[in-house]
Each structure stands twice: as structure tokens, then as C-alpha cells.
Amino acid sequence: MRRSVILLLCLLTLPVNFLILSAQTPQNRKMNMADYEKRKKEYVTKEAGLTQEEASKYFPLSNELTQKKFTLHRSHRDKVQRIKDNSNISDEEYRRMLEDDVDVKLKEAELDKEYSAKFEKVLSPEKLFKAQQAERNFIQREVTNFRNEAKSNTMR
Secondary structure: OHHHHHHHHHHHHHHHHHHHHOOEOOOOOEOOHHHHHHHHHHHHHHHHOOOHHHHHHHHHHHHHHHHHHHHHHHHHHHHHHHHHHOOOOOHHHHHHHHHHHHHHHHHHHHHHHHHHHHHHHHOOHHHHHHHHHHHHHHHHHHHHHHHHHHHHHHHO
16 A cells, blocks of 8 residues: 555656646746646645645645655756766766666655655545545646647647
8 A cells, every 4th residue: 555655656746847847838938837736736625525624734745745856856857957968978977877867766766655654644545545646637637738738839
């Protein structure tokens, strides 16, 4: 059960990172993150059947975890960008980047494990599962909508 929760948390946060990274279209139009967060909270609360009290405990934890993962990935992306900007890259530098990639994944898994215990204190396993499923569905829907909107804007 605990491994399932950790796996679900991993799967939930990856699309969030993608959404944040792809929040700009070629026209440099930015996504309204406050509006996104509000819609996500409403959707997840409704779909998971969370009470206001449960939602008030769940979302701060979820947001905290997402922010920590975002920071972790930002650091890695910065390193990757420095490598991409350099035309003379040694095998050792590539090796370090591969090791860093694995380290990021391990640190992310550690965060998931740490937060799984915290989530279990605020929601029942059933509601936690439903909330995570709803969050994943919402994120997938938002990414699809955002891509479709970006495509339609480029066709104009």
C-alpha cells in the first residue's frame, strides 16, 4: 500500500513539473498559475469528495511537495542547460549529468516517501487515492487544453 502511494505521488507530480515548464507558448504568453491552482483545488475537492477541512490540510501539503520537486528539477535543468550551451563536452561531464539525473530521481523518491506519511495523516487511503487520481486527471486535461490552445494560436 505504501509503495502504491509513493508511486502515485511520483506520477502525480511529473505532469505538474511539465505544465509549469511548458507554461509559455512561442508567443511568450504565460499561464495564469493562480487561476490554474484555484481550478485544480475545486476539481480535486469535488472529484475526491473532500470536505473543506480535508482540503485545507491536503492542498498545502500537495503544494509544498510540488514546490520542492520543482526546485529540485530546476537545479537539474540549469545544469543540463549549461551542458547544452557548451559545444565541447567531455565524457566526464556527460557522466556527471547522468549521475545527477539519477540523484534527482532518488531525491524525488525520498520526498515522495516523506510526504506519503504526511498525506496518510490528513486523508483516509480511499480519499487520498481519489484525490491523487483527480489531480492526475486534472493535470492531463489542462496540459491537453493548453497544447490545443497553443496550436490554435499558432494557426491564426
